[in-house]
Amino acid sequence: MRKLGWYVVLIGLGIWCVFAAPLPSRLPGDQLLFCYFSNEVEMVADLTKEKISQLLENPDSSKKLRQQLIEMLGLPLDLERTPLHACVTGTNFCKGVLVEKVHFQPIPRVYYTANLYLPLEQQGRLPAILYLCGHWSFVSNGISYGNKVRYQRDGITFAKNGYACLVLDTVQWGEIPTDHRGTSRQAAWWWNSIGFSPAGIETWAAIRALDYLCTRSEINTNCIGVTGHSGGGAYAWMLAAVDDRVKAVAP
Incomplete structure (x- = not known):
């Protein structure tokens, strides 16, 4: 019975630690990760804008990328459109x-x-x-x-x-x-x-x-x-x- 009482006390302390003790708003590495991912997103966004401009200027590149996507999807470029029988x-x-x-x-x-x-x-x-x-x-x-x-x-x-x-x-x-x-x-x-x-x-x-x-x-x-x-x-x-x-x- 005494052992059970100690378990109750320990559980109570654990709950108090979780809900009463404030957690730090930021861990030491958070700011580094935030800066890293922010820079990566900005770089991808800039590259995307550049790619779109290039594709608009060069339709052949757009066609090539489309063919690559179709191939990556596992679809033959000449896949037959059979009757739908809708x-x-x-x-x-x-x-x-x-x-x-x-x-x-x-x-x-x-x-x-x-x-x-x-x-x-x-x-x-x-x-x-x-x-x-x-x-x-x-x-x-x-x-x-x-x-x-x-x-x-x-x-x-x-x-x-x-x-x-x-x-x-x-x-x-x-x-x-x-x-x-x-x-x-x-x-x-x-x-x-x-x-x-x-x-x-x-x-x-x-x-x-x-x-x-x-x-x-x-x-x-x-x-x-x-x-x-x-x-x-x-x-x-x-x-x-x-x-x-x-x-x-x-x-």
Whole structure:
């Protein structure tokens, strides 16, 4: 019992030390690290401005960098655009907008699911937003409804403001979920050996999603933007870098 009492006293002292004793606002090396990273960020920013100026002056350099990015993503430069076999499986009215349930095949027999949000009142062709989802699943009773379910609010908001918005599932958490994080969770290092990158398939799916939007008669194909959340934000940058049809990108 006496030993238990000492444990209580020690725990109490520990709690007092944590909450009562003030910690130093800066450790000795903090300022050095702050200065180092500040200088690095400033240097990268300056180099970026310089690179952008060079690319604007030399379109051939831009083309070369684009080809390098496509290669790093594991995508062949001559990858065939096979038929999409796009299908609208149903429609819903949700909070004053029309929602179409869509699937298409970016490559044969690989199905990507999406929701297309459209304003009820349309005057002329619509500007379009491709919305790339983050890795946020929605599973109910063992059924995956796609991570697009988590981003309904954004699709509705765009449609209410006069945009068509295609919210695209990821390969990881679509209605037909598969594995996206092989190297980080499954030790699938052979992915690297064969040149496969999850970022590559997601970027290719986004390119094909643009292909699908361009088949829709209500879309103004000269006014397409892309945004996304989390991993989808990363793919948004990649898509904008490899596809000229993207006129604005804001992850």
